[in-house]
Amino acid sequence: MTVELVELVxxxxxxxxxxxxxxxxxSGEFFVILGPSGEGKSTLLRIMAGIEKPxxxxxxxDGDDVTNKPPEKRNVAMVFQNYALYPNMTVRENIEFPxxxxxxxxxxxxxxxxxxxxxxxxxxxxxxxxxxxxxxxQQRVAIARAIVRNPSYYLLDxxxxxxxxxxxxxxxxxxxxxxxELKGTFIYVTHDQKEALSLADRVAVLHAGKFEQVSxxxxxxxxxxxxxxxxxxxxxxMNFVPGEILGERVEEVGxxxxxxxxxxxxxxxxxxxxxxxxxxxxxxxxxxxxxxxxLSEEYYDVGDEVRFEITQYRKFKDGRLEE
Amino acid sequence: MKWSYIGAIVVGAYFLFPLYVLFLLAFxxxxxxxxxxxxxLLPISLTLNNLVVSLQGSAFIDPLIKSLExxxxxxxxxxxxxxxxxxxxxxxxxxxxxxxxxLLLVTNxxxxxxxxxxxxxxxxxxxxxxxxxxxxxxxTLITLPLATFILQGTFSSIPQDLENQxxxxxxxxxxxxxSILLPIAAPGIAAAFLISWMFSWDEFTYAxxxxxxxxxxxxxxxxxxxxxxxxxxxxxxLVFTLPVIVLTFALQKYLRGEYLAxxxxx
Amino acid sequence: xxxxxxxxxxxxxxxxxxxxxxxxVDAVYLSFQxxxxxxxxxxYQELTYFNIGGAVLDxxxxxxxxxxxxxxxxxxxASVLSREFFGKKALSTITIIPMxxxxxxxxxxxxxxxxxxxxxxxxxxxxxxxxxxxxxQTSLSSLIVVMLADSWKNTPIVSLxxxxxxxSIPRELYYSAAIDGAGPFRRFVHITLPNLRxxxxxxxxxxxVQEFNIFALPLILIGDHPPLLTTLVYNLYxxxxxxxxxxxxxATVLLxxxxxxxxxxxxxxxxxxx
Numbered sequence: 001m002t003v004e005l006v007e008l009v010x011x012x013x014x015x016x017x018x019x020x021x022x023x024x025x026x027s028g029e030f031f032v033i034l035g036p037s038g039e040g041k042s043t044l045l046r047i048m049a050g051i052e053k054p055x056x057x058x059x060x061x062d063g064d065d066v067t068n069k070p071p072e073k074r075n076v077a078m079v080f081q082n083y084a085l086y087p088n089m090t091v092r093e094n095i096e097f098p099x100x101x102x103x104x105x106x107x108x109x110x111x112x113x114x115x116x117x118x119x120x121x122x123x124x125x126x127x128x129x130x131x132x133x134x135x136x137x138q139q140r141v142a143i144a145r146a147i148v149r150n151p152s153y154y155l156l157d158x159x160x161x162x163x164x165x166x167x168x169x170x171x172x173x174x175x176x177x178x179x180x181e182l183k184g185t186f187i188y189v190t191h192d193q194k195e196a197l198s199l200a201d202r203v204a205v206l207h208a209g210k211f212e213q214v215s216x217x218x219x220x221x222x223x224x225x226x227x228x229x230x231x232x233x234x235x236x237x238m239n240f241v242p243g244e245i246l247g248e249r250v251e252e253v254g255x256x257x258x259x260x261x262x263x264x265x266x267x268x269x270x271x272x273x274x275x276x277x278x279x280x281x282x283x284x285x286x287x288x289x290x291x292x293x294x295l296s297e298e299y300y301d302v303g304d305e306v307r308f309e310i311t312q313y314r315k316f317k318d319g320r321l322e323e
Numbered sequence: 324m325k326w327s328y329i330g331a332i333v334v335g336a337y338f339l340f341p342l343y344v345l346f347l348l349a350f351x352x353x354x355x356x357x358x359x360x361x362x363x364l365l366p367i368s369l370t371l372n373n374l375v376v377s378l379q380g381s382a383f384i385d386p387l388i389k390s391l392e393x394x395x396x397x398x399x400x401x402x403x404x405x406x407x408x409x410x411x412x413x414x415x416x417x418x419x420x421x422x423x424x425x426l427l428l429v430t431n432x433x434x435x436x437x438x439x440x441x442x443x444x445x446x447x448x449x450x451x452x453x454x455x456x457x458x459x460x461x462x463t464l465i466t467l468p469l470a471t472f473i474l475q476g477t478f479s480s481i482p483q484d485l486e487n488q489x490x491x492x493x494x495x496x497x498x499x500x501x502s503i504l505l506p507i508a509a510p511g512i513a514a515a516f517l518i519s520w521m522f523s524w525d526e527f528t529y530a531x532x533x534x535x536x537x538x539x540x541x542x543x544x545x546x547x548x549x550x551x552x553x554x555x556x557x558x559x560x561l562v563f564t565l566p567v568i569v570l571t572f573a574l575q576k577y578l579r580g581e582y583l584a585x586x587x588x589x
Numbered sequence: 590x591x592x593x594x595x596x597x598x599x600x601x602x603x604x605x606x607x608x609x610x611x612x613x614v615d616a617v618y619l620s621f622q623x624x625x626x627x628x629x630x631x632x633y634q635e636l637t638y639f640n641i642g643g644a645v646l647d648x649x650x651x652x653x654x655x656x657x658x659x660x661x662x663x664x665x666x667a668s669v670l671s672r673e674f675f676g677k678k679a680l681s682t683i684t685i686i687p688m689x690x691x692x693x694x695x696x697x698x699x700x701x702x703x704x705x706x707x708x709x710x711x712x713x714x715x716x717x718x719x720x721x722x723x724x725x726q727t728s729l730s731s732l733i734v735v736m737l738a739d740s741w742k743n744t745p746i747v748s749l750x751x752x753x754x755x756x757s758i759p760r761e762l763y764y765s766a767a768i769d770g771a772g773p774f775r776r777f778v779h780i781t782l783p784n785l786r787x788x789x790x791x792x793x794x795x796x797x798v799q800e801f802n803i804f805a806l807p808l809i810l811i812g813d814h815p816p817l818l819t820t821l822v823y824n825l826y827x828x829x830x831x832x833x834x835x836x837x838x839x840a841t842v843l844l845x846x847x848x849x850x851x852x853x854x855x856x857x858x859x860x861x862x863x
Contacts, residue, residue, distance in 0.1 A: 046487075049487070049491055050490075050491075051487045051490065051491070070490065070496055071487070071490040072490045072491070072492075072493045074491075074496060075493075076491055077491065078487075078488065078491040080488055081484075082482065082484060084482065084484045084485045084487070084488035086485065086488075086489070086503055086507075087485075087507060088501075088503070088506040088507050097489075097492050097494075097502075098492035098493055101492055101493030101494050101498065102493060146490070155491075184547045185589070205415045327672045327674045328674065329667055329679075330665060330668070330669040331669050331676065331680050332675065333665075334665060334666050334669055334680065334683075334684060335661075335680055335683050335684075337662070338683050338684055338687060338741070339683060339686075339740070340702075341687075341690075341695065341698045341699065341702065341741055342686060342690070342698075344698055344701060344702055344709050345698045347709075348698070348701055356701075357701070359707070360706065360707035361707050361711060361715050361716075362701070362707070362708070362709055362712055363712070364709065364712055364713070372724055398607070399624040403599060404600050404601040407597035407598070407601070408597060408598045408600070408601035408602070410594070410597055411593070411594035411595065411596070411597030411598035411599055412594070414593075415595070415598070418730045423598060424600060425596075426602070426605070427601075427602075427605060429841070429851075430605045430606075430609040430610065430793075430800040432847065432851065433609050433610075433844075434615055434801070434802045434819070434840070434843055434844065434847060435802065435804075436802065436804060436819050436822050436823065436840060436843070437612075437613060437616050437822075437837075437840040437841070437843060437844050438609055438612045438613055438616070440616060440826055440833050440836055440837060440840060441612040441613075441615040441616045441619065441833075441837075442608070442612050444833060445612075445832070447736040447831075460608065462606070463604070463608075464604075464605065464608050464609050467601060467604065467605065467625060469633070471601055481642050496593065505820060515724065521689075524691070525691040525692065525693075527691075527692060527693055527804065527805040528802075528804050528805070531823075532823075532826075541691055541692075541693040541805070544694070544697065545693055545805070545808070545809060548697055548700070548809065549809075556697055557701075558832075559698065560691075560693070560694040560697055560698070561694075563691060563694060564690050564691060564694050565693060567688075567689040567690070568686060568689035568690070569690030570689065571686070571688050572682070572685075572689075575685065
């Protein structure tokens with residue numbers, strides 16, 4: 001189902017955490033809200049769940065205004081960061097809980113729970129206490145409890161952040177598969193851009209209380225709409241130098257570390273430090289007085305002069321992308 | 324290391340000696356205890372006779388039942404008030420919850436002997452004087468703040484998100500309470516009940532002011548001793564003390580200094 | 590939605606206000622009422638015939654004395670228990686038993702230990718020195734018996750609070766002080782005490798107020814020889830009932846001292862830490 005956010009505002013004390021968030025999330029979309037910590041991502045998600053009320057603005061689900069509905073009446077599913085499993089219940093009782101609240105029949109509940117457990121590979125542990133299972137299993141149980149019913153939309157608040165790096169990659173793939181299978185509207189909050197770029201159909205970057213950019217992952221990376229996004233997205237921030245250095249009549253040009261050919265061309269910079277990532281290395285250099293980072297296959301040492309050319313770049317004016 | 328042991332022995336002796344005396348009084352034959360000018364320091368002639376004689380008959384049973392009734396009633400009234408209060412406080416912002424907790428703590432310090440007299444005067448008018456219900460209502464003043472502290476702590480340790488999750492899963496307030504919050508808080512609730520029970524069981528001031536005549540065990544023990552009925556007093560004391568010592572150990576976790584300290588520091 | 594927690598807290602607060610504040614205010618008000626229904630200091634003038642000054646003095650004496658004993662013992666217990674040694678668990682168990690012994694029972698037990706003639710304490714003294722001590726010979730000695738009994742019963746709470754405080758002080762502070770050349774005494778004065786400030790404050794408030802209210806112990810151990818404020822209130826109450834004005838005047842004096850004491854302790858210990 002579609003979820004429309006209309007001019008949402010939320011103020012805590014003097015801080016406008018959300019300052020007019022507007023977007024339409026399409027049915028069946030995997031929509032990721034990305035932003036640094038403390039930018040109100042979780043607040044936004046909680047407003048969508050109904051746990052918190054916006055100070056202004058509306059939430060419209062499939063044409064219905066649900067802004068003033070409490071969470072128990074919204075038919076949404078949510079996975080919290082710490083999973084929020086009911087510690088007094090078994091795995092099965094946890095997954096059954098939302099179905100029981102809807103008053104479904106016993107056999108029907110049983111059937112649905114078994115099916116979901118199979119889908120997530122937790123059939124073996126159904127009768128264990130949730131406090132007695134591993135972190136990865138807890139995360140699956142939390143997801144099982146969310147997908148066992150048929151909610152209008154799914155809200156996920158950094159559900160993978162408590163897993164270790166390797167498990168996270170596996171869980172990411174699984175989550176994406178499940179979402180495609182259910183054809184559900186997933187709204188997913190994270191501060192991890194890798195997660196955002198690999199999961200999302202569309203990514204919304206939340207900054208200063210607004211969606212600074214909403215676009216497909218590839219576009220977000222290649223055509224960041226603002227300098228802030230350009231610096232926020234990517235393992236290393238986009239490099240910025242004044243346009244005139246490259247002979248452009250524009251305030252600033254930006255290029256990503258991998259948009260260069262090292263060893264060719266007529267630009268030179270001197271290496272300040274080297275960061276090795278896998279096979280390749282990022283050279284942090286000084287280029288005409290500006291600090292930049294460039295990707296190199298070759299090995300360079302601190303103090304070396306490096307020749308390079310820029311293969312593509314974007315033009316920026318007043319911190320915004322020039323089309 | 325040596326100092327630890329010397330300290331340990333001094334401390335241990337100071338705390339154990341009175342208990343040992345109580346034991347001698349209860350089980351040594353009276354000739355070597357209350358009848359002797361210099362009572363024996365060793366268990367020379369152990370007997371159960373003291374206990375058997377004293378604990379027979381209604382002199383003991385009536386106050387025992389009164390004590391049991393009062394303590395249980397206090398536990399129940401306390402929980403009825405403290406469970407919602409503890410939950411409410413745990414869900415209020417600190418700036419609001421803290422003054423309320425301080426208010427409760429300050430009232431806990433109001434002297435029973437000051438409050439007890441006007442209450443006694445009122446209770447005579449309301450026919451609650453000399454009644455278990457009246458005493459329980461007054462003793463709840465002592466237990467309610469403490470139980471509220473314990474339960475506020477218990478409910479605060481249940482993450483707000485667990486409750487949010489239950490709401491998202493479609494549970495209203497009552498369902499959340501009975502399916503999620505109360506089962507998880509059960510150990511804290513049990514502790515609050517037992518501590519209330521224990522405080523009431525021990526309570527003396529309200530008891531002597533509000534039920535002076537046919538009272539609970541502590542007041543009965545007091546009147547036995549002042550009337551020279553020493554053996555009965557001692558025997559009752561022993562029976563009276565045992566459940567409380569057991570409870571003290573069972574509730575050790577909740578009687579910690581951090582808890583008492585945490586209450587004031589906020 | 591934020592209203593619900595308020596509504597849930599309301600009954601408990603209402604209960605306390607109704608049963609605690611209202612009677613307290615009532616008590617103070619009634620204490621100023623003379624037999625003809627007018628407001629006057631009549632009851633307070635009357636109190637002077639009952640040596641109210643002596644009762645106040647003795648109450649303060651017991652409070653201060655018992656607090657000092659409990660703090661000293663509490664520190665001893667806490668510092669012993671803050672070390673590791675064989676039998677620590679057993680000792681910490683022993684030190685909380687008195688918490689489980691009812692005040693009445695503690696009072697009776699101590700009345701058998703300390704008697705005017707004979708008793709368990711005298712058994713020991715008699716076998717060592719061949720004499721007998723009358724523990725209740727003077728007012729002061731009687732009050733000391735009360736303090737000892739009270740400290741036995743209540744030191745556990747003090748030591749629990751102090752122990753909690755001590756375990757919150759990082760070990761490294763002691764190590765670095767020791768390296769800087771501070772001996773055990775200096776470490777206690779310069780590290781333990783300042784860091785325990787708020788914990789000592791908590792112990793003083795909790796115990797101090799209860800010391801002023803100490804009732805069952807003196808009632809059983811010394812009756813009203815000499816009277817403390819609480820036992821004076823009780824005696825006036827039982828002898829003049831149903832007239833309660835006189836008893837309430839004494840109770841109001843007690844209340845005043847408690848409020849002043851709380852104020853002083855909060856000022857001394859809590860003022861800066863909060």
